[in-house]
Every structure is written in structure tokens, then in C-alpha cells.
Amino acid sequence: MIERAFVTLAEGQVHLRRVVRGGPGVAGGTRPLLLFHASPSSSWGLQGLMQALADAGLRGSIVAPDTLGNGDSAAPAPEHPDIAYFADSMRRLADALGHERVDVYGGHTGARIACEFAAAFPERTGRVILDGIMEYDADFRRLVVENYAPKVEPDVYGRQLIWAFNFVRDQAHYFPYFMRDPAHRLAGAVPDAATLHRATLDVLKALDTYSKPYIAAFEYPAYSRMPLVQAPVLLLRPDAELPVLNAAIETAMRQLPRSQVARVAPGDVAKAAAIAQFLAQEIP
Secondary structure, eight states: OOEEEEEEETTEEEEEEEEOOOSOOTTTTTOOEEEEOOTTOOGGGGHHHHHHHHHTTOOSOEEEEOOTTSTTSOOOSSSSOOHHHHHHHHHHHHHHHTOSSEEEEEETHHHHHHHHHHHHOGGGEEEEEEESOOOOOHHHHHHHHHHTSOOOOOOTTOHHHHHHHHHHHHTTTBSSTTOOSGGGBOOSOOOOHHHHHHHHHHHHHTTTTTHHHHHHHHHOOHHHHGGGOOSOEEEEEETTSOHHHHHTHHHHHHHOTTEEEEEEOSSHHHHHHHHHHHHHSOOO
16 A cells, blocks of 8 residues: 655655555565656656556565655755755655665656765665666757746736646657657657646646756756766666657666666556566676
């Protein structure tokens, strides 16, 4: 069963979802697995993966926090936080939960947080799963920082409501979503209406702060930080991923000294199976 809880950090309360389990499992005993979500979502979007991981045989705790500034968690303390700040907040969360050493998974923004967690805190990191990570060149980084996550104010006409829905929906149509032309059209299916609705609510909950993890992710120097990761790393290559992210995997492998790649079919069950297999491997 997935339960919800809050943990208090210096910034305020961090909301999380977790599956609390114990005993020997396929993932190296009872070492917890922390899951870091993509922007602008929350741990809500990781529930399917959490359940699939539990069904795949992981017996250690599976914990998915809402990043500071997203979901039901408090706002980040700095006005312009970087990924190092978010990684440190996850270290402090692990401290508060009593977890000395953890495995980490991250998707998109969460992948940057997981990478930095492993780079900055090698003694706290068991294994790492990165699901969609790259470093943008200077021109593209400038473009997305300026346009991807604008500041949106509520108004008496409720225009922020339709903006948030379009923002979420258009990310399934284009990358980047604000470049709506054939060259940037994505081939994947648009999420169903219920998923779009719930993702829109996540954006509206964090309307004042949703942009902060985004900007930190776009500015993160992933390739210069990867060589500092000492832990074994699994790079996921989902068939349904953004082509630009899958194309960056070879570059990431050259920077990560102990990495391997798993191609995964769409869906949480296939992704969980790849993660469980990686965590069960005997790696010297």
C-alpha cells in the first residue's frame, strides 16, 4: 500500500509517498529507494512506478517526495535554487527518515537531482537510475530558461487555469512546448483527460514556485558533474522518451565511469523490471 506522509525540514514540510517494507529483497537487502519526479509534477505521477517496483520484489522502502516547490511540499528557501540545493534537500530528507545509505532514481528534473545527489554524497549513495538526462548547449539553455516556465499570476478571469492546462497538454505535443511547429512536434500520444487534469492541478498548486526546479534543471551542468558519480549507474532508454534525451545517452555513458543502459518498453511495469534487475546485479 502506498501511504502519504510529511517530514519537516528547515524550509517547512515535505510531502512524500512511500511503500514501507522490510526484510531481504532483490535490491540489496533493505536499502531504501528514493524516487525523484519530473517537473512540474509531484510524487503523484510516480505511484504507478512505485507499485510496479513493489510488485517486482523490492522489499526495502520506496520513497517518493514532492520536490521543494512542487506538489504539497514547501517552497525552496533561495530565490534562485540550483540542483545542488535540491539534492542537499533530499539528503536532509534522508537524514530525517533515518536512511543512512540509499539508492536513487530520477526522471528528467529528478534525474538531475539524482545525479547531483550521487556526485555530492557518494558515501550516502548505493546505486543510481537516471531516466532522461542531458546538458543543453548555451543557446538552447538560454532559450528554455527564458521561455519554458514563465511566471503566471492568478487573475479575476481565471486565465491561469486554462494556461496551466494548455501548458501541460502542449508538452505532450512539442518539445520545447512553446515552439509549436512541425520540426518540434512529438510523435507520442497525448495523456488521457484524467492525467492531464491531475497534472494541471499540480501546476496550479505550485503556481508561485513550479518554475524553480525547472530552471535549476535546465541550468544544471550534468556532463561536468557525472564523472564525480562513483556509484553504479543505470541509464534508462524508454522507447517512448523524448528523442533528444535518448540521443544524449551515449554522451552520458562516456562521462559516467560505471554505467550501463537498459532499453525499456512503454509502461511502469517494464521500467520497474529493468530497475529491479539492475538493483539485483552483483556489481564489483
